[in-house]
Amino acid sequence: MSMLVPMSKLFFASYIEELVVQYAKENVESGRWQKSGSLTRSRRDTERLLPRGIETENNHFFELKAPDVNESVGSIWLSLENSATTGTVFIYDLEIKPEYRRKGYAKLALKEIEDFAATHNIVNVGLHVFSNNEAAQALYTEMGFKTVSLNMVKNIG
Template identity: 50%
Template sequence: MQSKLKNMTDSVFSEYLKTAIPNYAHDNIESGRWAEKGAIERSSKDHKRLLPQGTKTDNNYLFEIISKNRDCSVGILWVAVEENYGIKTAFIYDIEVKKAYRRKGYARSALIELERFANDLNIHNIGLHVFRQNRSAQALYNSLGYNVVSTNMVKSIA
């Protein structure tokens, strides 16, 4: 295994938000879900709503992806866990590998490590959302056994 997951510190979380908020806004604009106007504000509100206590938000796990070879942070992983009708599920809100470390297997390794973490918590499945324009991520998830379970569609009428 070439990466491990380490709990994110508050200082790393603050730095993470500086890129996560604009990146999420950009992805939503590019996909056609959001208009450009107000997208940063909307993204910021979503992050505050989902992580009201930052790294200490209940049932949310924010990790740094650490390279075992280099002993440095190569990215982040954010997962939320919920239980409905006695079944625990995890949802990946964000996984991001820094540009210099992409295409080197770190995301794959982190997702495999996440499966171990999820097994320890008796989680039954792991879900995620991927934007249609992110073909490389879709290929990675497919190769790891993730399956499409629904498709969101939008038609612009204005």
């Protein structure tokens, strides 16, 4: 039984609002953005990526339903990105609710994302992780992800 259950429009409405807040917070905490205006910037980025919301082409939204739990343990936003040379399933968001973290659900979800990619004839799974999120970096390294680029910033203010 798959953990990936297509997200309902009702669930999506609350999910996207929380995503905007969380993305702004992570950008501020990582030092990429100033706090002032971060919510506006986050909302603008999200609307640019999802002009039709849950109906935006090549984007897929899932709730994570664990067989041993009677509720959602998290959520996922995937985008199918094709170029002339390769296709990638890009993980825009993989969120496990705090009370379900460190129980193996993220690993199971990542394996199912690989299966999802394979069913779409895609051989790459990509993602972005903030430099201050050491737990996520460790998980992704353990699951076989490799760093392919690195953004660096020097604060001179």
